[in-house]
Amino acid sequence: MTRLQSRSGGGRRRASHSMESVLTEAVALLDEAGAPALTFRALAQRLGGGVASIYWYVASKEELLDRATDHVVGAVLADIEDLPGSDDPIDDLRAMAVTLFDAIVHRPWLGAYFMRNTDVQGNSLRLYERLGQQTLRLDLTAHQRFHAVSAIVGVVVGTAVDMGQEPPEEVLDGAVSREEYLGRFAQTWRELDPAEFPFVHEIVDEFDGHDDVDQFRSALELTLTGLRLQAGA
Amino acid sequence: MTRLQSRSGGGRRRASHSMESVLTEAVALLDEAGAPALTFRALAQRLGGGVASIYWYVASKEELLDRATDHVVGAVLADIEDLPGSDDPIDDLRAMAVTLFDAIVHRPWLGAYFMRNTDVQGNSLRLYERLGQQTLRLDLTAHQRFHAVSAIVGVVVGTAVDMGQEPPEEVLDGAVSREEYLGRFAQTWRELDPAEFPFVHEIVDEFDGHDDVDQFRSALELTLTGLRLQAGA
């Protein structure tokens, strides 16, 4: 535990920036303009210091990203631990997954980094544990429990990555609304040959103006239904 | 300003490199050393030409990535179209998903780029269509079909992204085997407090030496089971 001492070590004297403020500002940059906006120079400017100073707190950009991710996953974990809880472990799993998904929707950059937290410790593991504890309440083998949690995380991350892709510049500029952008896709699809693309024609109206959260919830529900069946309930 | 004619223009005269060879070499670089290895300079050297020449074929690195991705997705699509097919659409969906997943396992970089193909045309759409056609054989609403295909793709991509993260340097060097690396994780987990991490202790033996493909197949099976139930079969 050489690296995580900053939790309790809040009382720094000169406190020019401190680990906390580095992480907070890094997350702020990520939130405001996505992953490409987080550069050491931009971060240093925000902190009112020099570029090299950041290297006193983190050894590399990878570590910065890992710590920033862990920082916000900690908040998500707190939300998940505050969830009321019910007598149905699958309902609880759903609530947890939705909480996690919501967090990624509000912070699209999270999706890409959430799972690659190679650090053994950290909040990702705790979150994993929390999900897993619900499977302990189900009648499953250890093998099945392991796979169940992987599946749920997979659905969350997979859907979030799919949705988290940066929209083209024109949408970010506000020159084109998101609905209009999706509508253009839909229009192109409608012009495809119906004989060659029967499915695309079948669902194009569903795609046009669809809701991301609905899409996620449906995918999650399929997994949870399969899980409920597996647990023999 | 002549960027998109190259599809049919296979018969180039002097053919120093041609679009085909640019894409082939780009994919080769990605395969050999992952996404960071694909740089314009490395690619130019491989093609025996200058850096700026590549810009005659693609307008940006993003387009290069998109085209390279589409290139290999085309091969995956061909594999999927060659699948025998059965009288059970869900069996066919499983076979397609496994084929796609296998392709991503062999090319980990694919996972990250597969879904962000913003180009309207292309092989991703065709693959999406192929998956969707199986749902047309099921008793579902258009809404449910749309969500079903999203869910399957989500499971594939989610699991693949989870597994596709670059292992640390020591594993790539061959200094540490993959089993040993995973084993170290498992060991750290075993040392956690069992009261605080009951689930991690429950599954640590499953995790140690687990098979990625098994993990994926289990996740997929949950989704497919849910889907089968939804279709009322």
Added chain:
DNA sequence: CGATACGATAGAACAGCGTTCGGTACAACG
């Protein structure tokens, strides 16, 4: 009380990246 060690901070430079600019060679065409 100086001397010294150390925590914390930076400026400047470096190599590598995607991208752009200006220009060259060459085949085809009227």
Added chain:
DNA sequence: CGTTGTACCGAACGCTGTTCTATCGTATCG
């Protein structure tokens, strides 16, 4: 012959993460 347009490339620009070296201020110590 000159014009046009395709295919190509060396050199530069601005940006990135990272490292090197130097410098403060403060606490500790002989």
